[in-house]
Amino acid sequence: MNYISGPSKQQLDELVILSKQGNRKQAILRANILVNQFPNSYVLQHFIGSMHSQLNVYEDALIAYQKAIKLNPDYAPSHFNLAVALQALTRTNDAINSYQRAIELKRDFAQAHLNLAVLLEEKGERRRSIESYKKAIAIKPDYAQEFNNIGVELQKKGMYVEAIKCYEKATRLKPKFALAHYNMGDILMQINRNDDALYSYKKAIMLQPNYADRNSNLSIAFRNIKFSNPDREMQFFIKSLLDRKTTIVPSDISGAAISLLEYEPIILKLSKDKSSADISQNLKGVILELYKIPILIELLKSCPIHSLSLEKILKNIRSRILLSISKIKLSSEILIFQSALAIQCFNNEYIYDCSEIELNAIEVLVNLVNGKLNNGEQPSSQHILCLASYMSLYDYNFSKRIDCTPEIQEVFNQQIEDKEKEIALKKKIPVLEEITNKISSKVRNQYENNPYPRWITSAHKANPKTISDIVNSLKLNINNSSIIDVNHPKILVAGCGTGQHSISTALRFANSEVLAVDLSLSSLAYAKRKTQELGIANISYMQADILDLNKLDEKFDLIECAGVLHHMEDPMAGWKILKNCLKDSGLMKIALYSELARFDIIKMREEINKLSIEASDISMKLYRNKIINSDSDHHKLISISQDFYSMSALRDLLFHTQEHRFTIPQIKSSIRDLGLKFMGFEDHINVSNFQVNNTEVGDLYDLDKWNIYEEANPAAFISMYQFWCQNSAR
Numbered sequence: 137m138n139y140i141s142g143p144s145k146q147q148l149d150e151l152v153i154l155s156k157q158g159n160r161k162q163a164i165l166r167a168n169i170l171v172n173q174f175p176n177s178y179v180l181q182h183f184i185g186s187m188h189s190q191l192n193v194y195e196d197a198l199i200a201y202q203k204a205i206k207l208n209p210d211y212a213p214s215h216f217n218l219a220v221a222l223q224a225l226t227r228t229n230d231a232i233n234s235y236q237r238a239i240e241l242k243r244d245f246a247q248a249h250l251n252l253a254v255l256l257e258e259k260g261e262r263r264r265s266i267e268s269y270k271k272a273i274a275i276k277p278d279y280a281q282e283f284n285n286i287g288v289e290l291q292k293k294g295m296y297v298e299a300i301k302c303y304e305k306a307t308r309l310k311p312k313f314a315l316a317h318y319n320m321g322d323i324l325m326q327i328n329r330n331d332d333a334l335y336s337y338k339k340a341i342m343l344q345p346n347y348a349d350r351n352s353n354l355s356i357a358f359r360n361i362k363f364s365n366p367d368r369e370m371q372f373f374i375k376s377l378l379d380r381k382t383t384i385v386p387s388d389i390s391g392a393a394i395s396l397l398e399y400e401p402i403i404l405k406l407s408k409d410k411s412s413a414d415i416s417q418n419l420k421g422v423i424l425e426l427y428k429i430p431i432l433i434e435l436l437k438s439c440p441i442h443s444l445s446l447e448k449i450l451k452n453i454r455s456r457i458l459l460s461i462s463k464i465k466l467s468s469e470i471l472i473f474q475s476a477l478a479i480q481c482f483n484n485e486y487i488y489d490c491s492e493i494e495l496n497a498i499e500v501l502v503n504l505v506n507g508k509l510n511n512g513e514q515p516s517s518q519h520i521l522c523l524a525s526y527m528s529l530y531d532y533n534f535s536k537r538i539d540c541t542p543e544i545q546e547v548f549n550q551q552i553e554d555k556e557k558e559i560a561l562k563k564k565i566p567v568l569e570e571i572t573n574k575i576s577s578k579v580r581n582q583y584e585n586n587p588y589p590r591w592i593t594s595a596h597k598a599n600p601k602t603i604s605d606i607v608n609s610l611k612l613n614i615n616n617s618s619i620i621d622v623n624h625p626k627i628l629v630a631g632c633g634t635g636q637h638s639i640s641t642a643l644r645f646a647n648s649e650v651l652a653v654d655l656s657l658s659s660l661a662y663a664k665r666k667t668q669e670l671g672i673a674n675i676s677y678m679q680a681d682i683l684d685l686n687k688l689d690e691k692f693d694l695i696e697c698a699g700v701l702h703h704m705e706d707p708m709a710g711w712k713i714l715k716n717c718l719k720d721s722g723l724m725k726i727a728l729y730s731e732l733a734r735f736d737i738i739k740m741r742e743e744i745n746k747l748s749i750e751a752s753d754i755s756m757k758l759y760r761n762k763i764i765n766s767d768s769d770h771h772k773l774i775s776i777s778q779d780f781y782s783m784s785a786l787r788d789l790l791f792h793t794q795e796h797r798f799t800i801p802q803i804k805s806s807i808r809d810l811g812l813k814f815m816g817f818e819d820h821i822n823v824s825n826f827q828v829n830n831t832e833v834g835d836l837y838d839l840d841k842w843n844i845y846e847e848a849n850p851a852a853f854i855s856m857y858q859f860w861c862q863n864s865a866r
Contacts, residue, residue, distance in 0.1 A: 142177040143170050151183055160187045178207035182214050189221055197221040212242035219251065228255055246275040250282050254290075258298065273309075280310035284319060291323050299323055314344035325353045328824040333357045338373050345376070348383040355388035356820055363392060366399035371430040378434040381593045382670075386438035387778055393431050394443045400429050406452075407445045415452050420465060423453065427469045436476040437546070438592055440484040440781040444764060447781070450477060451488045454525050458497050461522055471517055471543045478524035478547045483592060485783035486527060489757045498526055502534075509537045517543035530555040558661035565660050568653070568680035569687060575705035576655060576681045578793040582751070583656035586784035587634050590662070594636055600646035603694070603723070611823075612815040613837045615862045616721035623647055625693040630682050630714055631655075631700030635663025641696055642675045651692075653680040682710040691719045698727035699856060702796040708806060715810050718863045724812065725860050730853035731797040732846055736770040738797070740790055751791040753783060760786065800843040803857065812861040814839055822852050 147170060154163035164187045171180050185200030201218040204211065219234030235252040239245050253268035273279050287302035300323060306316035318340035324333035334357040341348045348354065354377070363370065374393050377384045397403055402425040406414060415422050426432055441447065454477060457464065464470065481488065490498075501523060505515040520529070521544060529535050529551040540548040571577055601609075604620035614620065625645055629652040632638040638652035652675055654660050660677050667675055680688075682697075682704065695714050701707040711726070718724055731738075749755050760780070763771045779785035798806075807814050816836050817823055823836065826845050835841050846852055 142174050142179055148179070148183075155187065155190075160191050163187050176207055178204040178211060178214065181207060182211070182217070185214070185217055185221070189217065189224075192224075194221045194224045198225075210241055212238045212245055212248075215241065216245065216248050216251075219248070223251070223255065228259065231255060232259075244275050246272045246279065247282055249275065250279065250286065254286060254298065254302070257301075280306040280313050280316065283309065284313065284316045287316070287319060287323075291319070291326075296323055296327050312343050314340045314347060317343065318347050321357070322353060325357060325820070326824075328821070330357050330359070331361060334361060338370070341376075342373065348377060348380060354383070355385045358384070358389045358392045359821075361392045362395040363399075367396060368430065371396050375431045375434055378431070378438050378593075385594050386435070386592065387440075390435060390439050390442060390778075393435050394441065394446065397429065397432060397435075397446065398443070402426060402429075403446070403449065406449045415449075415456050416460075419453070419456050419460060420467075420470065423470050423473050424467075426453075427473050433472065433476045436480040437483075440487075440778070440785075441480060442776075442778045442781040444775060447488065450480065453477065454481070454488070455491070455494055457522055458494055458501070458526070461501065461518065464518065466518060471521065474518065474521040474525070475544065475547055478521050479550060481525045482528060482547075482551055483590065484781055485586070485590065486753075487757065487760070487781065487783050487786065489761060490526065494526070498523065502532065505532075506534055509534055514539050514541075517541055520544050521547060524551060528555070554665060557665050558658070561661040561664045562657045565657060565664065566678050568678055569684040571655060571679075571681045571684075573681060573683055573705060575794050576683065579703050580655035582787065582793050583633075583654075584658045586787050587656060587659040587662050588784040588788050589634060589636065590782065590784055591634060591636055591666075594640075600643060600648070602646050606644070607723075610816060610818055610860070611836060612723075612860050613813075614815065615813045615864055619693065619719075619721040619723055619862070622693050624649065626690075627651070627694040627696065628685075628690075628692040628714075628717060629653070630685065630695060630697040632660070632663055632677070633699075634659050635666045637696065637698055638663060638675050638677075639667055639670065639672060642672055645694070648674055648694075650675045651678065651690075652676070653678045653682075653685070655679070655681060682713055685713050685717055688717065690717065692717055692722060693719055694723050694725070696725040698725065698858065699729075701726065702729045702798070703792065703794050704796075705794065707796050708809075711806065712810060715812065715863065720863055722863045723815070723860060724863070725818065725858070727856040727858045728803065729795065729797040730846070730857055731799050732850040733852065733854040734797055735850065736773050737789065739770050740774060741795070744790060749791075751787055751793070756783065756786055756791060759790075798857065800839055800846055800857070803859070804839040804843075807861055811864055813864045815860040815862055817842070817857070817859045819853075819855075819858055825849070825852070 151163050151167055154160075154166065164184055167180050167184050167187070171177065171184075174180060181200050181204035185197045185204060188194070188197035188200060198218065198221050201214050201221060204214040205218065208214070215234050215238035219231045219238065222231035222234060232252060232255055235248050235255070238248040239252070242248070249268050249272035253265045253272060256262075256265035256268060272282070276282070283302045283306035287299040287306065290296075290299035290302060300320065303316050303320040303323070307313055307320070310316070317336050321333045321336035321340060324330070324336060333353070337354055337357060371393075374389055374396070377389065378386060398407075402422065406422065435441065441450070457474065501519060505519055505523065508515045515538065520538060523529070523532065524544075524547050529538070529547065535552055538548075571580055602620075603622055603625060607614060607620055624647045627641060627645060627648050627650045629638045629641055629650060632652035632654050635652070638650055642648060642650045652663065654663070654677075657679055660679060664677050667677075682700070695718050697711075697714055701710050704710045707728075714724065744759065749759050763775055763780075766772070774780055774790075777789065779789040804814070814837060826836070826842065830836070830838075830841055830845070
């Protein structure tokens, strides 16, 4: 029988389209059908091998490449791809032979020379390796891209040392190669070298600013970093990230930023005991010096400043502005600083206490402002900004009579317009059922008064991924794989607070439809406003108690419930209802307080109960001042927490109306009793630390081993246990 030599261009193009669409298995089926028609086509066998390689099915890839080579022994790309597959199967010597054969057939096959060099270097044959590198670079002098590509492949296979060497070679050849610096940052994060990763990310983003928007690791890299030297260039880098608004979580970067601020000469000077006198004698000069610090203004506007020394400085400046307001010579710099200070005080919910003298001065200033308004005049921007640093403008009796001028616009928008929007949105949020549980009602009242967390900007980037991609990236242990085929997941966020959680989930999962519920209408209105500001359309909000969610009569592919169950009267009752809302193969992410990690917090909550301290603003501020002035170790530890620096966070941390805590054995028992299966923790730092001593494949999913890890590291889960489980029902 005579066969046509090979498939048509149209037939081959159809295979390529299937491949580009990610339908590799379908492409293989289609190619095999064509093989029956064109059994002598080496092109088809080569294509089938490529598809198997992309699916990481290397044994099948070998068979296909060997068939292609038998049909056309002189086709160098088939020998090259065969070598890549052999390399993936750690058949190093066979891979070397195949690379060498590819080079014999195509002397200028630069990629084959380069891959051969990498293998020879791994074998310790340094002289031959250098020769191959030289040949590769001679053929293609600018070989940075290829080193980067090999680094990516090695990184996928977990060969981190070898991948780092490739990225180093790429950046030596091309120092301004942003992608290679970026990839270096990613791999350094994987091996827990966060400090080094940060500088690689910095190089990449300074070269290519848009890379900041694609990097979810950047916030993690900044966490827990404290700079030991002044670094103005790093300040400008941090400022550029804060300026972008949605690139990074400001609270993640603030610790690093504050450590840089503490090296500034003016801040060092003001941190001394006599700082009050320095501020009083030269208020304008102090403000102008602070204004010049690159990151200070933007940081003040982005999140609460968690530093007692900076808090003392800011409190003193706020007081001196108020008490000498008639003597201050105005300038644009001073008004910008005052605006940033007012925003900072609003962000921390006016956690700074004030003296009797200040209270009297505020009363005088309020009367002055009202007097001007009664006379048909507008008060000065300086007066308005000063008052806004002590109380939200919306809460003053003159708020509806002041005009929004350019100098006060940011403060006006935040403290008046946003509040009015939230009041209007509250009326439109649907209610599932009236909340009747006594504990749920108490918790709701807490968050009506103190919506938590109050956030300004966050790292909300639209880079959605499929469930399959996320499961693979987190290395979750799937029990029922049907969930990864869900292309339009229905997601429930149970306890969404002020919207950070619901927004990040909606942007994380591709083609998702999110229902976000919470007890507090104030929190939901805040969340709805931020969602609208960001233009996100796939979230619906509803007021509901978890205890009533069975009345939804809906099942969800994914349910996320972070930091909520431990505030319920009976956490297991709530967890059971959530499980009943989950589809048979559905996934659930839970976050719970750790009994071990909250040891110092437990001690302080007992202290608060013993002293019968109320959860009022005045009482909480008085107790906070006691902590600040205390020498007790557990008090000092609490003052380091970011939650110590805003009213809603402080209340959530120490004065919550209801709190349960868990241990890992309790979590294991609860998961079993609910008919769920533990899939793994979502916690980059703890997972990396855990794997240092737990190297077996199944260790990540062994809660007994995780319990041993936590007992050795009691503070490991201070930010809560955050883990995934799957409904094991079939």
